[in-house]
Amino acid sequence: MIAPWLRSTWAELWARRQADRMPHALLLAGPQGLGKRAFASALMHALLCQQPGAEGFACGHCRACQLLAAQTHADGMRITFGLRDDGKPRTEIIVEQIRALCESITRTAGRGGWRVVLIDPADALNRNAANALLKTLEEPEANVLIVLLADQPGRLPATIISRCQRIAINLPSRALALDWLQQQGIDASVAAESLALADGNPGEALGLAAPAARERVDEVVADIEAIAAGHETYAIASRWADEHADGRLRTLARLLTAALRPVQPNAAPAILRLRQVLAEADFVRLNAAWEQCNFVRNQLDSPLRKDLQILEVLQRLRSSLAR
Numbered sequence: 226m227i228a229p230w231l232r233s234t235w236a237e238l239w240a241r242r243q244a245d246r247m248p249h250a251l252l253l254a255g256p257q258g259l260g261k262r263a264f265a266s267a268l269m270h271a272l273l274c275q276q277p278g279a280e281g282f283a284c285g286h287c288r289a290c291q292l293l294a295a296q297t298h299a300d301g302m303r304i305t306f307g308l309r310d311d312g313k314p315r316t317e318i319i320v321e322q323i324r325a326l327c328e329s330i331t332r333t334a335g336r337g338g339w340r341v342v343l344i345d346p347a348d349a350l351n352r353n354a355a356n357a358l359l360k361t362l363e364e365p366e367a368n369v370l371i372v373l374l375a376d377q378p379g380r381l382p383a384t385i386i387s388r389c390q391r392i393a394i395n396l397p398s399r400a401l402a403l404d405w406l407q408q409q410g411i412d413a414s415v416a417a418e419s420l421a422l423a424d425g426n427p428g429e430a431l432g433l434a435a436p437a438a439r440e441r442v443d444e445v446v447a448d449i450e451a452i453a454a455g456h457e458t459y460a461i462a463s464r465w466a467d468e469h470a471d472g473r474l475r476t477l478a479r480l481l482t483a484a485l486r487p488v489q490p491n492a493a494p495a496i497l498r499l500r501q502v503l504a505e506a507d508f509v510r511l512n513a514a515w516e517q518c519n520f521v522r523n524q525l526d527s528p529l530r531k532d533l534q535i536l537e538v539l540q541r542l543r544s545s546l547a548r
């Protein structure tokens with residue numbers, strides 16, 4: 226099922242398919258949480274299904290659809306992070322994966338029907354992998370569709386981007402996002418608060434609407450209030466380092482962003498509380514705390530001590546609040 230805000234994009238693409246003008250490569254670009262993956266999967270299923278419906282969506286029960294559901298359809302390929310020798314997932318897509326893909330495309334040529342490849346996340350292709358993919362994009366084969374998914378398309382080489390039809394996936398209107406959240410079973414007032422906190426991103430808002438995430442927001446606000454009231458910062462940093470460090474830092478960054486924006490409709494009570502704490506904050510220092518917060522989030526897996534890194538963030542936050 227694709228998200229309602231992607232329906233017009235779907236219709237345009239399907240019209241091209243009907244007119245036999247399907248591009249060879251698509252780049253689905255946009256932030257996480259807007260349904261890129263579901264869209265790409267639906268497209269793969271639609272092209273491989275033996276009897277797609279009127280709007281192009283896969284039937285869900287033909288032989289091809291069954292193979293796709295079992296992820297065993299030979300013409301539906303997915304490239305994502307492979308495993309390293311120690312069994313942990315890699316953090317980039319490597320050239321061997323792209324070479325194997327190209328061989329597979331060549332091997333299956335002439336069999337008729339579509340072959341669809343999803344590369345996800347394409348912004349994690351390393352340089353050699355990107356070069357290998359470029360060759361395939363430069364010499365497209367008939368009935369092969371390569372779909373690249375990227376949260377941060379700016380990290381892709383321009384040569385790759387220029388050979389793809391780019392589909393920018395943008396934030397939907399507030400009304401559409403709220404509707405969708407309620408269809409996912411989220412209460413209207415929680416949906417509105419979560420959407421405000423997620424900066425209008427419905428997928429992120431869905432995650433923030435979960436009870437555990439809502440509790441975390443309240444906890445982080447309480448910790449900021451404690452810091453403003455002069456409580457010891459290290460105790461808080463140490464607690465954050467022990468559990469959900471990334472989730473808490475992420476929540477902090479999000480809260481600071483939301484609290485510094487002009488007043489939004491349906492702001493969560495947590496945001497209103499935070500606004501009071503931040504009312505007289507030094508903006509330049511607060512911004513430095515926010516930047517440090519995002520920096521540390523990317524460093525959490527490094528050998529540096531988590532508690533000390535988090536302490537640095539919280540101390541910057543405190544210095545922004547000092548009168």
Ligand SMILES: [Zn+2]
Nearest residue numbers: 274284287290
């Ligand atoms: Zn089918």
